[in-house]
Amino acid sequence: MRTPSNGLLSDAERDAVIELRHALHREPELSNAEWRTQERIRSTLQRFGISGTKVFHNTGLYVDIEGTASGLKRSVAVRGDIDALPIQEARDDLPYCSQIDGVMHACGHDLHGSIALGTALAFHRLRDNFSGRVRVFFQPAEEAEPLGGRTVQEEKLLDGFDRAVGFHVSPEIPAGAFDAREGAISKSADQFKLTITGKMAHGAAPHQGVDAIAIAAAFVNEVQKVVSREMPVDDAAIVTIGTIHGGNATNIICPLVEMEGTIRTRSPERRALLSERVREVAESVASMHRGRAECVIRTGEPAVVNDAEMVNRFRKVVHETIGREAYTDKKRAGGSDDFGFYSACVPSIYFWFGSRSPGNESYVHTPTFGVSDEVIIPTTELAVRYILDLLSV
Incomplete structure (x- = not known):
């Protein structure tokens, strides 16, 4: 299994992604109350010259990155959720453990939001190298009603888009591995x-x-x-x-x-x-x-349904970038995710990235859940490569 080279993120971008992950983990915010998270993401984007962010669902943000190259004008949306859970963290080995009593990022949304940030930063810097548009959602309220994903659907924020990409950390999969399968993968x-x-x-x-x-x-x-x-x-x-x-x-x-x-x-x-x-x-x-x-x-969120063609292209990117041994297609979720609202609007993929490593075996929604920083940059790079591939077809 190979680790992808860091050709798509600059050192400053890498640092910003990890800094955001630590900040979000230290100061987690519950669904529909992600005010500090929203402002922190907005200010980081502005620091890298990205303006024009738009607010949705009160505490969410999205930003469009327009490519300037000639060619197909495809449009791809990317979702990173940002809300935390009402759980008291029980990890005293982390220098960035939660400072908010009774609240922690026990489902990895600190990683998801950080990967979304890295995706936005990379595409902004690479905008002369692609045509089309990438819309990055920093979505609040995946965990609790009113759901941010429902707002994306109701406000027609995916109108005119060709595809959508979502992702989720999984401690069931070894760190460095990825999983996606076609069809309904959640309920x-x-x-x-x-x-x-x-x-x-x-x-x-x-x-x-x-x-x-x-x-x-x-x-x-x-x-x-x-x-x-x-x-x-x-x-x-x-x-x-x-x-x-x-x-x-x-x-x-x-x-x-x-x-x-x-x-x-x-x-x-x-x-x-x-x-x-x-x-x-x-x-x-x-x-x-x-x-x-x-x-x-x-009525809550619909099932997340993965488009077969998008899954095939994702598999190919993983094989070529990391290796065939890094890809599986066995995982299904017994739970739900409001990314189902996205997949109900446009062809979509929701892939899993593995996080299981020594000291990080606990399942999501538990007080001892944790993920190493080491999975963040490779996952961000893979997401960027995959979205570039989608923009070309």
């Missing part, structure tokens, strides 16, 4: 809130009431049959009940239960069916037990 994520209404009665006279807790228990069991008996096994659909709240006394038949959960699937067609079946099961189970159910479903 859609829709949330539901279920309110079950029964009738209060004394615990010694249950026949005089309607037990909302009993209805809730029946729903939890029955809704799983939608997944196990109505969905194809290879879809790996999931219905999760995340919260249940009901009752306030041990001797009273509970009249009201509120439940919240998520619905996940890789299939756009089965996505609508799953939501409808969750509602139908809730209403039917409640009615069978003489109660009522109201189910409100909030």
Whole structure:
């Protein structure tokens, strides 16, 4: 496995990328509150002569880099998310560990934003060497509603673009390796809130009431049959009940239960069916037990779908730049990512870059998650090479 030469980033650009990573990690900000992060990115871009940044979703930024060479006028968008998570960091071995209590970059968005910065800096300096346009998104709120990716879609910020590129760190893959596969590589994520209404009665006279807790228990069991008996096994659909709240006394038949959960699937067609079946099961189970159910479903991010041609070109770039042994195509995500809004608008790729190395084996969304700086510049270089390739076809 070869490490790509640093021919696409200057020393100053490399330093700026690593400096941003450390700064973002030291001062992480939660979804929809990335104000310092936004200003830090804007000022770094300005320091390198990049102006014209535009704000979206309040705390996000994007910037267009226009190539001046003659040739095809392709346009490629690049997304780096920038928000952190409400987790207390448990890494005391890092000189740049989080200084914000209860908040850390436990999903690698400090790396993603830094790679996006390096991409913007490289294309700005190389603008005489390509034609077309590169739009770099520093996207807030990937982790929590309201989602920044939804704003990209709703505000039509990808109109006129040919392709979009996203990426994510993965501790499941060795540092220096990359992974991409065609088709749906994550799941859609829709949330539901279920309110079950029964009738209060004394615990010694249950026949005089309607037990909302009993209805809730029946729903939890029955809704799983939608997944196990109505969905194809290879879809790996999931219905999760995340919260249940009901009752306030041990001797009273509970009249009201509120439940919240998520619905996940890789299939756009089965996505609508799953939501409808969750509602139908809730209403039917409640009615069978003489109660009522109201189910409100909030549509979240769609599945991320990788374009086959883009995956093939990415594989070729990895093979030629780093080596065949650096590429895999086995990883799928059981979770979701609002890059799905991008892939719903234009042909897209979402690739994984590996981070597993001694001392950095913990999974994302854990207090001990960490990634070496050493993966950042090679990943940035690979992204730049790949985008240059996309601009040429």
